Structures are given as structure tokens and as C-alpha cells.
Amino acid sequence: MIHEKPLILFDPFPRNEAMVFTPDVSAELGRLSTLVTHFGSRAPDDLVESVLADVEIIVGQTAMGKDRLDRAPKLKAILNVKANWEPNIDYAECQRRGIDVLSAAPAMAPAVAEYCLGQAISLARGLPAADRLFRDGLEKYGIGGNGRAYSLYDAPVGLIGYGNLGRALAPLLKPFGCRIAVHDPWLSDRYLETQGLVPASLEEVLTQSRFLFILAGVTSENEGFLDRAKLAQIPEDASVILGSRAEVVEFDAFLEMAGEGRFRAAVDVFPEEPVPADALSRQTPNVLFSAHLAGGLEPSYARIRDMMMDDIRQILAGLPPLRMQRAEPRQAAMARSR
Template identity: 70%
Template sequence: MTDNLIFMDPFPRNEAMVYTPYCAAALADMGRVVAHWGSRAPDDLVEAHLAVMTILIGQTAMPKERLDRAPNLRAILNVKANWEDNIDYSECHARGIQVLSAAPAMAPAVAEFCLAQAITLLRELHLADPLFRAGREAYGVAGNGSAKCLYGAEVAMIGYGNLGRALAPLLRPFGVRLMVHDPWLSDGFLRSEGLEPVSLETALSGSDVLFLLAGVTSDNEGFLGRPLLETIRDDATVVLASRAGIVEFNDFLALAGAGAFRAAVDVYPEEPVPDDSQIRTTPNVLFSAHLAGGLHASYARIREMMLDDIGQILKGLPPLRMQKADPKLAAKMRSR
């Protein structure tokens, strides 16, 4: 046991996700653990431990005033896999406090899900099943009248972060033209990744398959409104996989429902979606309930990355596994 205090406030994550017996034992070897479950830790519990806190695991609010009262804090590990606006990222950076996100742990499962959604839409598998059950199926080419193939398709990704980096290797074996629009990344970097940098207009109008992977920031919330959405290639396959906030959601569903393009949606402006929401009655859309990343394998990766990086930090070494916050960019994020 060391003098390090590891404070766990990981809501909405629960013990099964981030505090299995193995994980608990590993953390206990690194320091004294104080954990709160079922809600975000109450202020009095946080304040009682600020002075001796070494590692914070969770999404606890840490403005400058709290950081002033946490002289021993060395790292904040967000295991919800996004950046919240309740941390003073610039102050953490100035003090050498590592702020990390578990987002890379979720990316493989989400990327796999995106590929499955795209192929399902292209091959119209979601339509074939009910036809078969109703005895209205057609066999072979007769049943593939409007089906499409991913092989050799023109594919675009809007956003090339953790998810894009996980998805690109899954797409390459299909021999696709792989285009990316990401205003935060240079054309030279994208080319070094084997990608074709393109304008937003080209990504929307020039792709057979379009993956919407960007995070939501204070600069881009709702930037894909109807005028831009209407430029998407007719009958393209569109997968909304990152955050619903990057599109004008009602316009997106109206166009997809009218058959302007094929769409798969796994994220929503409000979750859970209300039972009486009109979203549920939208035709021609493949819906799922934010299922892409929430697998046991994803949480196992979170635990593994978390333990690795806490070990590094307590040794005075840089973290290697989780994503480091860029103060300017993290402060702009509006993901929920």
C-alpha cells in the first residue's frame, strides 16, 4: 500500500464496468481507494478528500477553485469516454495534471458496429428478414434489385478521431476510395494515414457511403443542417455514429424517412428516447439504441488502459494508453 489516494467517481459507469475484483486489487496495490457509486459523488465527499487526492477516476467537476485545494492531484481519468465542460483543462495543463479519456477503448467496438450498419443498409438485410418471415422473399438477383456493394465504393468519413482511426483499417480490405474531411487535421497528416483529404462538400456529395464521426463542439453543433444534408448523394448510405448533435436531427430524419438517402442511427439528442417520440415512427431508417460501444470487451479495455496509465503516472512516466486532453479542443467539446 502507498500513500496515494485514488478517488473513484465514475458515474454513469458502475462497479461491473470499471471496478471488477481484479481491478480493485490492482488499484489497492497502487494506493488507498475511495469509491462512490450510483451517482456523482456529493460535494462534501469530494471536498473531504481533495487535499490528499492523487488520482481522480471519473467525471467530477474540477474548476480552478477545486484544483487549488488539490495540491497532490496528478491525473484525472474520464472513463465515460468524452470531454465534459466541468474541468478547467488549461489550469490542469499548466499544473502538469494529466487529463485522460477512455475514448480509445470504445472505438474498436463502435467501428465494427459502423461497418455492420453500412453493410446491412447496402445489402438491405434489415428489409430481407421481414420479407422472408412474411413469405414475400425473392431469391438471388431478384431479391437484390436495389442492393449495393461496399467493394470499390466511394467512402467518406466526416471526422477522423479515435473512431475514424479504428474504422479505416476495417474498410481498406474492401478496396474503397477512402476520403476524410476533418478541419482539425492537416491534409499532409491525412495523406500520411493513407487517406484522401476532401472538402465537406465533396464528402457529402461524392460518397456512396458516408460515416458521420465528428464530435460535438461549441463550433460545430448542428452544422449539418438541411441545406448541407440535401447535397448528400441520392440513395447514399449514411451512418450517424458519433453524436447526434452534429446534425439538425429532425431534418436528418425527415430526409432519410423520405428516402433521400439510407440511414442508420445509433445516437439521439435525448437518451433514452421517449416512448411517444416521433423518431420511432420514421420509416426507412435503421435504428438502434446506442449499442455500438457498450460491450463487455469495451469495458475490459477501459480497465486495462486505466490501470496501465495510472501505473505510468505514479512512476512519474507519461501515460500511454488513454487519450490526452488538448486544453483548447477539450474545452470546446459538447458531447454528452
């Protein structure tokens, strides 16, 4: 089939129209391209097959193994607006063919970083408990109510993982005068030093942090790597924020230790979502829970739309994309995020 304009397949599930296909996006893509859309589920195979010969850009996490890539000679880019790499794309083959595979993950990072900072302060200052005491008429004023409170200022901070989330969080922490130690096996010590950070081993980050931010993405190599033995190295009464993926920790052990008061904890992510009604987490005390709320704000989706459209314009103009995150084949193929 001959198209006067480049063909774009818009297959963004689980994103919906309100998130990534607002009227302004729809109107501009309609002007720029021949647009084929599918919402509510992943595009069915027959729809994908019907456009393979002519498609130039795919928006979504449509399965694109080598066999499909062979039948998509015009394909220039795959833009993943879900923000997690999935193992349904042959990333190495895309790189070999010069097909850009891009992720909107950086768009979520500012909101998640903001969440992490807010939860850290809430935990350290004991604000959830203070609220409960006040409502029960048991509050104490001033220093009398701050017996277990501590401050983020000048505190030792540890980050496990320094990807999009870590890079968004570190600038928010620096005004507090924190010493920020980072463990990330994918990054060189010298790179971290150029960012004003202290490279550290996992043991050093676990044992020396008053505030610990767990920000690592989950891969085939690190599922559950923060097991009970490693969690036991966290200092007593430290504040621990689990803000990336639950699968990187031994989750039941994490809840047990936090529930017993071994350390303070804020949790936004769970091994199963939605969380079952009878899940252990719902009966665990002393943990500040939220239902995967950290990144899912309208400003985050506005950033996704802005980055997506900017890079689509670049690609259609024959220029390299600038805003979304480019897949590194080895890392993307190892990713295990849902």
C-alpha cells in the same frame, strides 16, 4: 492527513462497478493506494473536499475548476472513464500545472467501428428489408432480390471526422478497396495523406460518397452543422451511418429525409436518451435504428479497465501515461457531448 500510500478518488459515474471496478481492479488499487470510492452518482462536494489536500489521482469526471485545483497540490492526473470531455474541468489550468487529464474514449472506438461497418453493409445490401420480405413470404431469390442492392467493394466512402472512431474504422474499410475521403477541420491534409486517406472539403465528402459515416464529436462550434441544406447534398440512395453524436446533424431533417427514402440511414444515437415513447424516430420508416448499442460491449469496458490500470501504474511510478487519450485544452473545453 498522512497516508502511507497515494490517495486515489474513484468517482466514475455514470460508469458502475461492473464496468470499471471489477474485483481484480479493486484488489490491485487496494494494494497500490489508499482508495476512496463513490458509485451511483457524482461524488458529493463534501466527499471531494475531504480528499483534495491529499488526492493524487482522480478516476472520473469530478468537477475540478481552478479553485479546487488550488486545493489539490498533490494531484497528478484525472482519468475520465466516461469517455466524453465535460466543461467541468479547467483543462488549461491542468495543463499549466502538469496534471494529466485523460480519456478512455479510444477504448470504445473498435466496437463502434465494427458497428458502423456492419450497418453499412446491411443498408447497402438491403438486409433488413430482405428479412421482412422473407417472413412475409414475398422473397425473391438471387439477382431478382438484389435489384436495389449495392456493394461496399471499390465504393467511394466519406468520413466526417477522423478522431478515435475514424482511426478505428479506416483499417476495416481498406480491405474493400474503398477510396476513403475525410473531412476533419482539425487535421492537416498532409497528415490525412500519410494515413492513406484523401483530404476533402465537407461539400466533397457529402456529394461524392456512396457510403457516408458521420463520426464527428459535438462541440460548441459544430452543433447542428449538418443542417437540411447540407444533408440535401448527399447522393440519392447513399448509405449514411450516424455513429457519433446526434447533435451534429439537424436530427428531425435527417429523419425526415431518410424516412422519405432520400438516402438510406442507420442511427445509433439520439438527441435525447432514453428516447421518449412518442419520439418522431419511432414512427420513421426506412431507418435502421439501434439504442446507442455501438460501443457498449463488455470488451469495450475491459479495454477501459486495461487502459486505466496501465496508466495508473505509470503515473504512480512517476512515468507518463501511455494508453488513454490526453486532453487538448482547447478542444476539450469546446466539447459538448453528454
